[in-house]
Amino acid sequence: VAHSALKQLLYVDDDPDIRAIVRIALGHVASIRMAESGERALQLVNESKPDLVLMDVMMPGLDGPSTMKRIREQSRFAALPVIFVTAKAMPAEVARFLKMGADGVIAKPFDPIQLGANVRSLWSDIVAARAQSGG
Amino acid sequence: LWPRERNPVDERERSELSRQRIALLVPKFVKRARDEIKMVERLVERVSHGDSTVFPELRQLVHGINGTGALYGFAQLSARAWELEQLVDELIARNESVASDVEPEVLQRLVICSESLANEIKSSAGDAQS
Numbered sequence: 001v002a003h004s005a006l007k008q009l010l011y012v013d014d015d016p017d018i019r020a021i022v023r024i025a026l027g028h029v030a031s032i033r034m035a036e037s038g039e040r041a042l043q044l045v046n047e048s049k050p051d052l053v054l055m056d057v058m059m060p061g062l063d064g065p066s067t068m069k070r071i072r073e074q075s076r077f078a079a080l081p082v083i084f085v086t087a088k089a090m091p092a093e094v095a096r097f098l099k100m101g102a103d104g105v106i107a108k109p110f111d112p113i114q115l116g117a118n119v120r121s122l123w124s125d126i127v128a129a130r131a132q133s134g135g
Numbered sequence: 136l137w138p139r140e141r142n143p144v145d146e147r148e149r150s151e152l153s154r155q156r157i158a159l160l161v162p163k164f165v166k167r168a169r170d171e172i173k174m175v176e177r178l179v180e181r182v183s184h185g186d187s188t189v190f191p192e193l194r195q196l197v198h199g200i201n202g203t204g205a206l207y208g209f210a211q212l213s214a215r216a217w218e219l220e221q222l223v224d225e226l227i228a229r230n231e232s233v234a235s236d237v238e239p240e241v242l243q244r245l246v247i248c249s250e251s252l253a254n255e256i257k258s259s260a261g262d263a264q265s
């Protein structure tokens with residue numbers, strides 16, 4: 001369930017350069033844990049209990065949608081907010097990700113300097129939507 | 136939602152600091168891209184010898200160069216990688232069972248795209264050093 005403050009964030013991406021950029025870009029927004037794969041994300045979700053997961057879609061092994069599904073199969077993470085960060089961000093693809101249950105989509109390439117503001121904005125939307133739906 | 140009031144001056148300073156920290160990562164990315172384009176060229180060579188099993192690995196490498204290059208602001212490099220990625224995607228979508236089925240003109244496009252990307256990486260490496 002989304003709480004009002006974003007304290008802990010999990011970022012999942014197989015690309016080490018993108019993880020390094022995101023750590024810089026979001027360091028002031030929340031405490032960040034990094035996972036290099038969907039498999040590692042499943043472990044870290046249980047260890048760090050993040051408020052929000054940001055996740056690449058195309059990863060070797062467990063991809064983004066499969067990882068989200070596996071995370072949410074655990075009852076305590078059934079409502080954990082997930083935002084996909086992907087190059088596949090055409091309107092039809094975004095609609096498909098939202099239908100899968102994603103809470104938002106950030107298009108790659110993103111502006112690292114604007115990423116914090118984008119995440120904050122999406123987080124505010126998520127909190128508002130959950131409050132409205134009683135979640 | 137955000138306990139501390141954000142001061143515009145602090146935001147500007149933070150943005151500038153972030154830019155500087157990201158700029159420090161560029162040489163490492165350029166080295167990575169130079170290493171990875173050698174791998175790309177080896178994989179394209181294998182395709183030319185009839186090995187189509189390399190398409191997923193080729194796609195993964197080029198996809199990484201495309202996305203990360205764009206994040207660092209290498210627009211031309213990213214564009215060349217995107218072209219190659221699209222071509223590999225087409226080949227994967229055609230579900231080529233053996234690369235000998237790849238027409239010579241498509242193979243030629245693959246070689247040209249990988250050479251263009253290699254040239255762009257060399258050029259970006261020069262820009263990053265200057």
